[in-house]
Amino acid sequence: MKDHRQSLYAEVTQRIITELEAGRLPWVQPWDASRCACTMPGNAVSGRGYSGINVLILWSAGVEQGFTSQRWLTYRQAEQAGGHVRRGEKGTVICYADRFTPRDEVDKAQSEDREARTVAFLKRFVVFNTDQCEDLPDALIGSTLPLNPIVAVEQADRIIQASRADVRIGCGEAYYSPVQDYVAVPPQAAFHEPINWYRTALHELGHWTGHTSRLGRDQAGKFGTGAYAREELVAEMASAFACASLGIVPTVRHADYVGAWLEVLRADEKAIFRAASAASKAAEFLLSCGEAQA
Structure with missing residues (x-):
């Protein structure tokens, strides 16, 4: 698990370094506003916005692949919504980071009269842009219009x-x-x-x-x-x-x-x-x- 987590940190960091070395700022949105509205990426089903490193990852994927929106969802979410990801489409890997307290650490901390230590974890998720899907409800595929x-x-x-x-x-x-x-x-x-x-x-x-x-x-x-x-x-x-x-x-x-x-x-x-x-x-x-x- 530790090696897997470290490889994910290294993989994303190297991607950002490559962008910077090429003279591009990956947190700047150089998209064509006529194709993709200037907006923050969000989950097409829950409506929840992505944050942190995932904003950079999804912005970069959107620009690189020419998507017309910043709406994303998982393979399962597409199926549950009545649609599907087109055959051959490649998803974008995003990250979920949090901390948890192992059960044995709770017991040990109580016996030693101290605060329990938490352990960081990083998990991968694969999401697809709505442009990569078919048969989704209109409510999910409508592009977010740019603000006046x-x-x-x-x-x-x-x-x-x-x-x-x-x-x-x-x-x-x-x-x-x-x-x-x-x-x-x-x-x-x-x-x-x-x-x-x-x-x-x-x-x-x-x-x-x-x-x-x-x-x-x-x-x-x-x-x-x-x-x-x-x-x-x-x-x-x-x-x-x-x-x-x-x-x-x-x-x-x-x-x-x-x-x-x-x-x-x-x-x-x-x-x-x-x-x-x-x-x-x-x-x-x-x-x-x-x-x-x-």
């Missing part, structure tokens, strides 16, 4: 306002100050295309979520260190996840930290899993601010 860009911007504005973050607009650069707990971004006029202001603002707000009073991530790393690169990776993906959830499609892709990210990923095959999980939590934190004000 104006509405999406309004939603982003509401999130920024509802977060009550100290956002200072007008400086010459974008950054987050962990010590003083404020976000600085240039004015929209400084961007060639205004939509890209939102990607930058959400990136810095991704950092803002990591403050000790919120999600409590390690933000003590100095520029050029592994800790700094890991936090940048989280903020970058948090912005991508939030933009996808809001239907915002930026036109500028920044890859300033690719070299540092590659070093982190090569040194630790679990780093991308941790970063993607933290990014999902950061994006959910920001999006929940807007929901509270809706």
Whole structure:
């Protein structure tokens, strides 16, 4: 089981490294909006959205194979819905990570008067895009329409306002100050295309979520260190996840930290899993601010 789990970590991490080495950011959605709406991947049957590393895996599979939606389901779910996966179609492997407490550990912990230790596990699942299936009900195969860009911007504005973050607009650069707990971004006029202001603002707000009073991530790393690169990776993906959830499609892709990210990923095959999980939590934190004000 341990070797199987480690091989899965290594397999997914190598896939991300290959994308980065090719100059592509796997958490950016370079799809054709006329074919596939800018959206987060979700289960076609349960409606539940995928998170963490699975977002990157499914986005990549969708782009590579030209799927027209980000709706996925298992082989069994397709059959239970009255349809089936077409013969010869290859599924996409996603991961489920959790922790459990072995029964003997519970007994041992009680006898030693301590907290029981948990054990991490990673499990594979194979899912298929609805494009790979036939005879599914119309309710499952209907593509999610992209949000009206104006509405999406309004939603982003509401999130920024509802977060009550100290956002200072007008400086010459974008950054987050962990010590003083404020976000600085240039004015929209400084961007060639205004939509890209939102990607930058959400990136810095991704950092803002990591403050000790919120999600409590390690933000003590100095520029050029592994800790700094890991936090940048989280903020970058948090912005991508939030933009996808809001239907915002930026036109500028920044890859300033690719070299540092590659070093982190090569040194630790679990780093991308941790970063993607933290990014999902950061994006959910920001999006929940807007929901509270809706």
